Amino acid sequence: MFEVTQETHIARSPAQVWDVLANFERYEQWSPYVRPKGSPEQGKEIDYSFRMNPANPRFWPVTAIVSEWEPCAKLGFDVRLNWMLTIEERFVLEPAAGGTRLVHSFRCRGLLARLRLSKARRNFKEILNETDRLLTRYLSRPANKPVLSAKPKRKGRR
Structure with missing residues (x-):
C-alpha cells in the first residue's frame, strides 16, 4: 500500500x-482525469471513468463506490480496477482563514501497490497537483466559464 496526500488552500468557503466536488456533471469542466457519473450517495456504486494522462483522449470506464459522503466535509471514491489494484481518492474540506483547507489524497492497495513503484507514486502526486490547481482555478473564475476550454486553432504560420 502507498498513499500520496496534498493540502491546498482555496479562497472559497467549504460549501x-x-x-463543485459534489456535482459530478461538472467534473469535465475542471478535471482532466476523472468522470464520475450517477447519484452521489454514501455506499452507492457509480460509473467512474479515469485516465492517468490527459494527453490521451481515452478514459477507462470502471465502477466505483462512494466510500465517503459528508456534505461540505468529505468525499471519497473507492475505485477497484481489478484484484491487483484498488485506488481510494479522498477529498477532505476544513474551514480555514480566508477559505477552505483541502486535503486531497490517493491510497493505493493491492498487489501492484505493494511493489512500491516510485514512478506510480510520482504519477499520483502529479495528478494531485494538477487536479488541485485546476479545481482552485475553476473556483476562482468568473461564473459559468469553464477552465478546460480548447485552445483556439492557429491560422497560418507563426
Missing part, C-alpha cells in the same frame, strides 16, 4: 468547494 462553495463542496458544490
Whole structure:
C-alpha cells in the first residue's frame, strides 16, 4: 500500500468547494482525469471513468463506490480496477482563514501497490497537483466559464 496526500488552500468557503466536488456533471469542466457519473450517495456504486494522462483522449470506464459522503466535509471514491489494484481518492474540506483547507489524497492497495513503484507514486502526486490547481482555478473564475476550454486553432504560420 502507498498513499500520496496534498493540502491546498482555496479562497472559497467549504460549501462553495463542496458544490463543485459534489456535482459530478461538472467534473469535465475542471478535471482532466476523472468522470464520475450517477447519484452521489454514501455506499452507492457509480460509473467512474479515469485516465492517468490527459494527453490521451481515452478514459477507462470502471465502477466505483462512494466510500465517503459528508456534505461540505468529505468525499471519497473507492475505485477497484481489478484484484491487483484498488485506488481510494479522498477529498477532505476544513474551514480555514480566508477559505477552505483541502486535503486531497490517493491510497493505493493491492498487489501492484505493494511493489512500491516510485514512478506510480510520482504519477499520483502529479495528478494531485494538477487536479488541485485546476479545481482552485475553476473556483476562482468568473461564473459559468469553464477552465478546460480548447485552445483556439492557429491560422497560418507563426
